[in-house]
Amino acid sequence: METDVLLRIKDLHIGFRINESFYNAVDGVSLTLRKNEILAIVGESGCGKSTLATSIIGLFDRSNTRIQGEILFKNKNLATLTEDQLNDIRGLDISMIFQDPLSALNPLMRIGEQIEEGLIYHTKFSSHDRKRKVLELLKQVGIQNPNRVSRQFPHQLSGGMRQRVMIAIAISCKPKIIIADEPTTALDVTIQAQILDLLVEMQQETGAGIILITHDLGIVAEVANRVAVMYAGEIIEEAPVKELFLYPKHPYTRSLLHSIPQMNSYTNRLNAIEGMVPSLKYLPRLGCRFSSRIPWIRKEAHEKRPALHEISPGHFVRCTCWKEFHFNKVKGDGTYELYAN
């Protein structure tokens, strides 16, 4: 069991400096990624999921970020490595795919050069071999005309093509882990499906573990094996994907699933979660962080120091408020309507 663990994150805190004091955007996250696994991290904007993802390989501004806890990879704690030490891991063992493929590619460099860059530092290929590998990678990610595309600039490609190029960069050195930070958010719906298929295909070919950051539950249901739901810097529920969709426990997870538009329901209004994530500076650091958004649940239902409880094998839920949670109002036709002032 332990041998196929690729990455283990233990009690990770990541804080940003705001006027000389640090505020944690990620607050005590523990996660494990195994081989051949797609682990999805979901949550709304500002919950800390992207911060978590980019911090794994240290892609933050060192002067304004404080990182505590452990990110264990190959017996090394990535949180304590220097930029130079991390460079030996980035791209080679752990690579990343970003949200907007246009801004994520250098506008002044040809596609081929940008894919080749990682190969220069992580392989002993000759220049000729590298060029051939670039074309091979482009073909692998489904680009029809690799010769021409490798000489083009990012602005000459479509969004989908650019994201394919990003995937080619990410898989160029056969990494053990790929971190995909909202890889389909900036794309058309039809292209999204293609890119997801490609991602899964590449994962199966290389056997890499994928951490998929998204706010799109449809994507999670489609490709993930395991899901961690984040809220306000904490993981509030973690479960295998089927378990989570069939038996969501935490009020936040339930509300999220509840707010997915249903084709077969007759409600006019989209279900939304009341309120918003408190800003980093004013985040409650004690008690259940979701309590302010479900004010109709009595205070005593929440734990004082909410912990993750394993309620069935592999299914973890934070706090105890889920036991008493109910949606605010039930309408005549059986659908819920959320609490309104």
Place this chain on the structure above:
Amino acid sequence: MWKTIVRRFLLMIPQLFVLSILIFILAKFMPGDPFTGLITPETDPSRIEELTEKAGLNDPWHIQYVRWIARAVQGDFGMSYTFKRDVASLIGERALNTFWLSFLSVILLYAIAIPLGILAGRYHNSRLDKTVIFYSFFTYAIPTFVLSLVFLYIFGYKLEWFPTSGSVDIKYEPGTLGYIWSKGYHIILPAITYAILGTTGVIQYLRSEIIDTKAMDFVRTARSKGIPTRKVYSKHIIRNSLLPIAAFLGFTITGLLGGSIFIETIFGYPGMGQLFVSSISSRDYSVITALVMLYGFLTLLGSLLSDIIMSIVDPRIRIE
């Protein structure tokens, strides 16, 4: 692309034409004439009148203009009233002086400003950055004539390291090695002064570009590939940050001939800036109009050059 460049050149013709009329009228509106300064108590007023009539300055302005433009398009800008010389050769000589001075200044300017801008941006908020900011605001705040005079006093007068005026020592024959050396020697002090005064803009621009570019998504991608930090800078951050500097390069190149009125006057350097000021004060119409036409042409050429340079360094920009 060549088609566009030719078209842009053709478009300059009407622009320069309008400019020429404006300049001509404005120059004529200035009170006084080229001969006012020549009047001494012994001068016979009828002699002045005779000279004015002979020079055609009593004709209506449009007649004068047509006479002037007809010659100007053939490259003949007339005679300078004060220097009694052919305007084209007068400007040519001054332009060459100014060119060498500006050329050295611009090279020094970029040699100082680009490394400082990059370092300040890269280590922003560090002590180095704060020192660079202090330097650039100090040189920005100091008036040109103050720094020029201080340098002139210290390095020219007190230490006697550099000559204090002129563009060449009169003891050398033109064309000899000593002549060229002497020319270079005369340029150094004004060029350094000129360069230091111009660094602020480039430093501040580059510094903030570097700081902005550092936070860009593609830089994060480059870092995620695991390439060394110095390569992230040289291949990604610096290249992209230099784009706006490159955008000004066309104007900088054509601006080489503009000269600096302050620097040239204080260092007694016979260049374009000095010529421009003296031609205005002596109402030397033929020189004024020729110079402003030249500046106008250079500005138009500069914007075309900038566009061409941008299309070379930035693949997203194509001249169509």
